[in-house]
Amino acid sequence: MVKQVKDKSEFDQLKSADKVLVVDFTATWCGPCQRxxxxxxxxxxxxxxxxxxxxxxxxxxxxxxxxxxxxxxxxTFQVFKGGAKVDELVGASDEKLKALLNKFA
Incomplete structure (x- = not known):
């Protein structure tokens, strides 16, 4: 399940949690984002x-x-662990996104 986050305090709380956080930065007008x-x-x-x-x-x-x-x-996909950004991927590549996720799973 993917949660939509709009509140910075909620975002800060999630990125500082124990779980590795994967964030999809997107926009409704962005074609590659929608794909x-x-x-x-x-x-x-x-x-x-x-x-x-x-x-x-x-x-x-x-x-x-x-x-x-x-x-x-x-x-842009960013990965956070313990409150710090540990990785980033820019672009809409399914294969690169899966590889990024595999690094932290």
Whole structure:
């Protein structure tokens, strides 16, 4: 399951939690974001990624979160562990996204 997060305090709480957090920074007007979005949701439901927390952040609805994370292109996927960013992927590649998730599963 993928949770939509719009509140920076909720985002900060999730990224500091024990679980590895995977964030999809997206926008409704972004074609590549819309293409890979369903794949992100699909990956979130796979047993091999059950240890990961998946969230989406719309850069227009939560510009404070995207600005704090330095987002300049979409889609951008960031991985947080213990409050710190540990990895990032920019672009809509299913294969690269799955490889990123496998590194932390």
């Amino acid at each position: 890979i979005g369903p794949k992100f949701v699909e990956f979130s439901s796979l047993p091999e990624f059950a240890s990961l927390e998946f969230i989406k952040v719309d850069v227009d609805e939560a510009s404070d979160i995207s600005a704090a994370c330095g987002i300049s292109a979409m889609p």
